Amino acid sequence: MSDAPLFLGLDSSTQSLKAILIDDQLGVQGEWSVNFDADLPHYKTRGGVHVAADGLGVTSPPVMWVEALDRLLERMHQDHCPFARIAAVSGSGQQHGSVYWRRGARARLAALNPQTSLADQLRTAFAVEASPIWMDSSTGAECREREQAMGGAQALADLTGSRAYERFTGNQIARIYRLNSDGYAATERIALVSSFMASLLIGDYAPIDVSDGSGMNLMNLRMRQWDPRSLEITAPDLAGRLGPLALAHETAGYVSAYHQQRYGFGPQTPVIVFSGDNPNSLAGLRLKEAGDVAISLGTSDTMFAALRDPTPSGEEGHLFASPVDPEGYMALVCYKNGSLTREAIRESCGAKNWADFARLLEQTPPGNRGRLGFYIEVPEITPPLLIPGRRRFDAEDRPVAAFDPAAEARAVYESQMLSMRWHGDRLGIRPKTILATGGASRDLALLRVMADVFGVPVWVAEQANSAALGAAYRARHGRMCRDRGRFVPFGEAVAQAPAFRKAIDPDPNAQRLYADLRTRFGNLEQRL
Numbered sequence: 001m002s003d004a005p006l007f008l009g010l011d012s013s014t015q016s017l018k019a020i021l022i023d024d025q026l027g028v029q030g031e032w033s034v035n036f037d038a039d040l041p042h043y044k045t046r047g048g049v050h051v052a053a054d055g056l057g058v059t060s061p062p063v064m065w066v067e068a069l070d071r072l073l074e075r076m077h078q079d080h081c082p083f084a085r086i087a088a089v090s091g092s093g094q095q096h097g098s099v100y101w102r103r104g105a106r107a108r109l110a111a112l113n114p115q116t117s118l119a120d121q122l123r124t125a126f127a128v129e130a131s132p133i134w135m136d137s138s139t140g141a142e143c144r145e146r147e148q149a150m151g152g153a154q155a156l157a158d159l160t161g162s163r164a165y166e167r168f169t170g171n172q173i174a175r176i177y178r179l180n181s182d183g184y185a186a187t188e189r190i191a192l193v194s195s196f197m198a199s200l201l202i203g204d205y206a207p208i209d210v211s212d213g214s215g216m217n218l219m220n221l222r223m224r225q226w227d228p229r230s231l232e233i234t235a236p237d238l239a240g241r242l243g244p245l246a247l248a249h250e251t252a253g254y255v256s257a258y259h260q261q262r263y264g265f266g267p268q269t270p271v272i273v274f275s276g277d278n279p280n281s282l283a284g285l286r287l288k289e290a291g292d293v294a295i296s297l298g299t300s301d302t303m304f305a306a307l308r309d310p311t312p313s314g315e316e317g318h319l320f321a322s323p324v325d326p327e328g329y330m331a332l333v334c335y336k337n338g339s340l341t342r343e344a345i346r347e348s349c350g351a352k353n354w355a356d357f358a359r360l361l362e363q364t365p366p367g368n369r370g371r372l373g374f375y376i377e378v379p380e381i382t383p384p385l386l387i388p389g390r391r392r393f394d395a396e397d398r399p400v401a402a403f404d405p406a407a408e409a410r411a412v413y414e415s416q417m418l419s420m421r422w423h424g425d426r427l428g429i430r431p432k433t434i435l436a437t438g439g440a441s442r443d444l445a446l447l448r449v450m451a452d453v454f455g456v457p458v459w460v461a462e463q464a465n466s467a468a469l470g471a472a473y474r475a476r477h478g479r480m481c482r483d484r485g486r487f488v489p490f491g492e493a494v495a496q497a498p499a500f501r502k503a504i505d506p507d508p509n510a511q512r513l514y515a516d517l518r519t520r521f522g523n524l525e526q527r528l
């Protein structure tokens with residue numbers, strides 16, 4: 001057993017850096033994490049981020065992610081993690097965030113000294129010290145310019161998979177070029193969070209994968225190549241700064257001497273190209289067929305599905321290249337008001353924990369006697385409601401100032417699920433079943449509302465960290481493709497993965513009721 005191969009998946013998310021180690025039978029052998037606020041308090045982040053005074057700009061310091069990697073690997077080392085048995089590593093990053101490596105950084109990465117920490121050696125390697133992340137909504141002007149230059153929102157979606165979105169990296173790069181042209185001029189390479197973390201492992205610039213790269217408004221989705229016109233309207237000499245794209249099962253490089261000497265990785269450990277957290281979750285949840293839909297309930301709530309034949313929308317949602325099928329796609333709908341918003345409402349309802357909140361919610365019937373609410377604590381992506389506020393309506397669509405706590409508790413859950421159903425439907429996502437994942441997938445009250453609103457059974461993945469797990473699965477997949485010298489269907493790499501568990505069936509009565517509420521919800525949302 002002691003020589004049996006292991007596979008490591010990392011997940012650099014908004015609030016933490018996590019690791020999952022699996023064996024060749026896909027069993028989880030260990031899990032570790034570093035929480036940015038609690039473990040690295042000197043960066044003074046809240047929820048892993050810094051929010052600008054206007055509420056629209058949201059960034060994280062990239063050196064914090066660097067320090068987190070050493071911290072995580074040290075923890076694993078203290079736990080006697082058998083690094084030498086790791087046969088491949090891959091990883092996940094929060095999508096859209098960008099890192100600006102300063103000229104000369106590549107040479108520094110290649111010469112890392114294992115006697116000194118990564119953070120000490122790379123602290124000054126950034127041309128822009130605050131990395132914009134997915135929660136940023138400050139690029140409205142750049143989005144409008146992009147859509148105009150590319151022939152409108154639908155034309156841009158047809159080309160790149162999405163209309164212009166504030167958090168998409170191309171718009172972020174355009175803004176940095178406009179406001180900080182010296183920083184842009186000093187930039188040697190622009191990485192996504194995913195390719196950035198891979199670079200720290202291989203000691204060189206790692207490529208951006210086509211799946212995470214789809215979240216930039218810069219890539220031709222069908223060709224899986226940078227679109228020259230999109231790059232040109234963003235900033236000068238961008239192609240060289242972005243480097244090549246790669247497929248997610250390809251090898252980015254080998255774990256560098258720094259990590260071999262410090263932690264004991266083997267000398268030839270391949271690092272499989274890193275991807276975004278939603279693409280990795282798709283891999284972790286093994287979504288393959290049309291009608292297989294997952295909902296991830298975390299800092300962001302996302303709904304995603306695997307597709308073969310996508311129809312881009314110039315209005316909403318995203319299409320990305322698949323991370324596990326070189327010819328496949330994935331559809332994604334993303335919400336910023338996820339767990340943090342649920343928590344804020346729970347607190348204002350006076351419920352101490354989720355069990356209390358569920359008891360409150362059960363005091364009102366499904367459908368909440370016609371009451372509907374919209375809970376926007378932070379500028380929302382879907383729909384684009386940038387002004388925070390709690391807006392409530394009675395059964396006759398008249399605005400009301402407040403709900404009692406029981407109605408409020410139900411309204412926030414119903415509103416979130418009705419919105420997913422409404423917007424997913426417009427993007428062609430029609431679930432036959434839903435697989436729930438993320439921290440809040442442990443909340444049965446929320447899953448019940450989900451099952452009833454969608455009218456389908458909800459299953460849960462026992463392993464809540466689907467992005468890190470998906471990265472570990474992809475590490476195994478990438479290693480298989482390498483060893484066989486050809487693309488191996490992803491299903492072969494995960495054939496032995498444990499089955500999911502059914503959590504709840506829909507109640508047919510509630511289901512009918514929600515069908516009526518849906519239309520009212522859509523109309524009210526339009527009004528807002």
Ligand code: XUL
Nearest residue numbers: 094095134277300302334
């Ligand atoms: C997806 C998105 C979020 C982040 C969260 O488009 O913006 O789900 O990936 O990490």
